[in-house]
Amino acid sequence: MTAETAPDRPVLRVGTRGSQLALTQTGTAARAVAAAGGLEPELVTIRTEGDVLTGPLSQMGGTGVFATALRAALLAGSVDLAVHSLKDLPTAPVPGLEVAAVPEREDPRDALCARDGLTLAQLPAGAKVGTGSPRRAAQVRAARPDLEIVDIRGNVGTRLARVAPGDLDAVVLAASGLHRLGRQDAITELIDPSVMLPAPGQGALALECRAEDAAGDAPLAIGLAAVDHLETRLAVTAERALLTRLEAGCAAPVGTYGRLRGDELVLDVVVADPDGSQVMRRGGSTAHRTVDAARDLGTRLADELLADGAGRLARLTL
Numbered sequence: 236m237t238a239e240t241a242p243d244r245p246v247l248r249v250g251t252r253g254s255q256l257a258l259t260q261t262g263t264a265a266r267a268v269a270a271a272g273g274l275e276p277e278l279v280t281i282r283t284e285g286d287v288l289t290g291p292l293s294q295m296g297g298t299g300v301f302a303t304a305l306r307a308a309l310l311a312g313s314v315d316l317a318v319h320s321l322k323d324l325p326t327a328p329v330p331g332l333e334v335a336a337v338p339e340r341e342d343p344r345d346a347l348c349a350r351d352g353l354t355l356a357q358l359p360a361g362a363k364v365g366t367g368s369p370r371r372a373a374q375v376r377a378a379r380p381d382l383e384i385v386d387i388r389g390n391v392g393t394r395l396a397r398v399a400p401g402d403l404d405a406v407v408l409a410a411s412g413l414h415r416l417g418r419q420d421a422i423t424e425l426i427d428p429s430v431m432l433p434a435p436g437q438g439a440l441a442l443e444c445r446a447e448d449a450a451g452d453a454p455l456a457i458g459l460a461a462v463d464h465l466e467t468r469l470a471v472t473a474e475r476a477l478l479t480r481l482e483a484g485c486a487a488p489v490g491t492y493g494r495l496r497g498d499e500l501v502l503d504v505v506v507a508d509p510d511g512s513q514v515m516r517r518g519g520s521t522a523h524r525t526v527d528a529a530r531d532l533g534t535r536l537a538d539e540l541l542a543d544g545a546g547r548l549a550r551l552t553l
């Protein structure tokens with residue numbers, strides 16, 4: 236990318252989706268890994284199934300539409316590193332690949348972007364709120380049953396542009412994406428997690444490479460170790476273990492938020508009917524700050540929810 240510097244440094248080929256958000260966050264992550272490993276980053280744009288298909292995301296047939304092509308490029312050796320939005324990455328491990336680093340998370344909250352500076356509580360009855368996410372729809376409906384949910388999709392800019400006279404009164408988007416794109420000016424409320432729990436992994440990135448490149452003292456392994464962030468890894472490990480046990484995908488009506496509070500790892504969960512009629516909440520914590528304890532916490536909360544009948548809800552879509 237920066238041809239004027241050190242032409243003799245080995246090149247790090249980094250796969251990315253072509254959206255503006257993907258290019259921005261991949262560029263930032265790639266520069267950090269490359270700088271720490273003494274490498275020269277080069278972005279390789281890969282067109283994914285999720286960029287090509289149109290229609291509601293919740294009906295596009297399951298998880299991983301964004302990740303599959305990047306993973307194929309890693310396995311084929313055409314790139315050495317893939318940068319994913321963690322919340323779009325399927326939980327099933329891929330033989331031969333490893334999420335070797337999870338950098339420090341951005342703000343995990345969802346953001347309301349409404350006309351006239353309005354908050355969720357201030358929107359008038361009947362106001363139209365756009366989202367393609369069953370998780371967001373369920374929690375908006377639970378908080379404000381009088382609002383109308385409109386199913387939308389498209390990239391962040393497209394969705395923001397729908398907030399216009401005669402169209403939508405508001406949309407809900409991830410605060411992290413808006414920050415990365417420099418569009419935080421559009422945010423009228425950072426929705427508190429007590430009202431809306433984010434998607435598992437929201438705001439975090441997953442840096443994935445071939446398993447044989449993840450360990451040892453090769454430049455890439457050194458670069459990845461330098462950007463890995465333990466607190467974020469613990470939080471997202473608990474969130475993703477929950478999702479795995481619920482057998483829910485990234486488009487499921489499941490919200491969860493893990494974070495350290497003092498010495499404890501705390502996890503909050505919501506599983507909801509997308510129509511807002513049923514909302515199940517759960518919380519738990521562990522005193523052990525290890526990846527294994529984080530995984531156990533997520534699995535345990537999922538088992539408690541399943542025992543209460545959450546399995547039906549977790550597999551519902553809009």
Ligand SMILES: NCc1[nH]cc(CCC(=O)O)c1CC(=O)O
Nearest residue numbers: 320322408409411412437438439
């Ligand atoms: N499913 C789309 C998607 N995937 C990742 C982000 C950005 C947020 C993140 O990095 O978690 C977004 C946009 C959004 O949800 O508003």
